[in-house]
Amino acid sequence: MPQYPKNVENLFNEYINDIREWFKYNNKFGLDGHEFESSFYTKVIEKDTLSFFDPNANIEFKTWLEKVLYHHYTDLLRHEFAKKNLPDRDSIDDHDERFAHVLETKISYEPDHFLKPEFKKICALIIKLMPVKNRVLVKLKLYYLGIFSFDDDEFKFMHGTTGLDNEQIIKFIENQKNDNGKISGSNIAYLTGYAEGSVTTLFNRIVENDILIPYKIKNT
Numbered sequence: 001m002p003q004y005p006k007n008v009e010n011l012f013n014e015y016i017n018d019i020r021e022w023f024k025y026n027n028k029f030g031l032d033g034h035e036f037e038s039s040f041y042t043k044v045i046e047k048d049t050l051s052f053f054d055p056n057a058n059i060e061f062k063t064w065l066e067k068v069l070y071h072h073y074t075d076l077l078r079h080e081f082a083k084k085n086l087p088d089r090d091s092i093d094d095h096d097e098r099f100a101h102v103l104e105t106k107i108s109y110e111p112d113h114f115l116k117p118e119f120k121k122i123c124a125l126i127i128k129l130m131p132v133k134n135r136v137l138v139k140l141k142l143y144y145l146g147i148f149s150f151d152d153d154e155f156k157f158m159h160g161t162t163g164l165d166n167e168q169i170i171k172f173i174e175n176q177k178n179d180n181g182k183i184s185g186s187n188i189a190y191l192t193g194y195a196e197g198s199v200t201t202l203f204n205r206i207v208e209n210d211i212l213i214p215y216k217i218k219n220t
Helices: 008-026 033-047 061-085 098-106 118-126 132-141 152-162 166-176 185-192 196-215
Strands: none
Touching (some): 118 132, 132 152, 132 185, 132 196, 152 166, 152 185, 166 185
């Protein structure tokens, strides 16, 4: 049977270098290393995380640990996005539509930083939006929340409108978004092919017709 740490002390003594190396290599969003490390050990203690490792599952402990680290990193990242971008931090611009505000409150975060159950419902609706350009429009408008990614069809569509490959598209978005993480109407128009003046109107219409009204999200 493979050997693996049974408690946090052993984990720290045996894998601290691996944990720090993993964080150094994967910290693409600039999270604080000390906070990541201390909160990780706290979670391992509180959740008794090590007890979930199955030595008979034909997976190396280090590989399993990397998956646990990834999930913890994602939780912290979502927490950071929540603190910076959700409505209680005035993430809604004065000119933004009420529909965006409704969506924000429906997919905001609970006090323990887990996404509300509404998030799954919202995502299920968004990934079914057609045509693809409508789905891309909505995701771009809500990109600053940090919880939506693009699938192959969406990247292919944006490649068709811009000539950029997947990596270039992401770089363009990251370079052009403002301090609040939002993407301007002109850049959304560039990525979708819609006229700049129609972006907000179309977003309103898509959200109202395809999400809020038919599924009664406003009143849940």
